[in-house]
Amino acid sequence: MSASATPHSSPRIETRLGTAELTRTAMKGLDLSPVVAELEEAANNGPARGAALMDLSAIEQLRGNLERGLRYQELALRQCQIYETLSTAEPDLDVLVLAAPIHMGGNTPIEFLIANTSIRQRTLYLSEEHQLPEKLLEHDVIFVAAPSDNDQNRGHLEKIYESLDSFDRPILNNPRAIVGFERDELVLSAGQVPGVRLPETFRASRTDLIARCVSKTWSTSPFAKLGAPFIIRPVGSHAGRDLEKLSTVEEIAEYLQRCSDDDFFISSFIDHSSDDGLFRKYRIIFVDGRPFPCHMKSDWKRGSS
Known part of the structure; x- marks a missing residue:
């Protein structure tokens, strides 16, 4: 069915419930406590401790406990580096995901x-x-899921690309193709395309933001041209994590007390709401030239990537 670049014995793999299954369960409003109890027992005494810890990591993050969730993930990776998502279907395609x-x-x-x-x-x-x-697992396709818009990941993505350069299997989300799409870089490369409007975006360190708040020099900074309100989010954040719309310098100081990251993107806020007050974002994926609608959102923040 599948093949790898070099014949080898299979490395250690543990099978977990997976983020998608746990997220669906949580979104249905079902009680995850029985699942947590089983996973905690498996993490302490089971043969697949890593898989149990990885699922506990997902549950804690779904509950809003990011720090605890990442701690579970750290413990899981000490046990095992490769995880297969549980499925009852007979596979006809193997995807190796790099995360x-x-x-x-x-x-x-x-x-x-x-x-x-x-x-x-x-x-x-x-x-x-x-x-x-x-030596990699047998696979038909490699999918690079690790993000490129994070300083810590950029060098590592380049290492991934160099390592995979000699393999003859397709690579989706090719690292070299996705590097260079930082929020402050994209506006420079695509902002001049006719019909495309992108929010002007600046990158700022926590130190710089605090200094401008304390010295009250915001009005003379490059950020002042963004006007108000504006959007702030940590560099490397996704899924709306710590994404907020602010209007004053005082709100920036309050925001920094809530968010511990060191670097941030600040963007102008574009009000693209319709007459009914809803903000609509349509996402379309093209596969072999055929468009597939994916989703839409109804407010300015929901579904933010």
């Missing part, structure tokens, strides 16, 4: 796209401590 050990909204959520299909997903987590193995 970063970050919050669950940071990696491209391919698991939601291929759920309930005959595609088998195996996710390999990569970091400074967990490098790309010398």
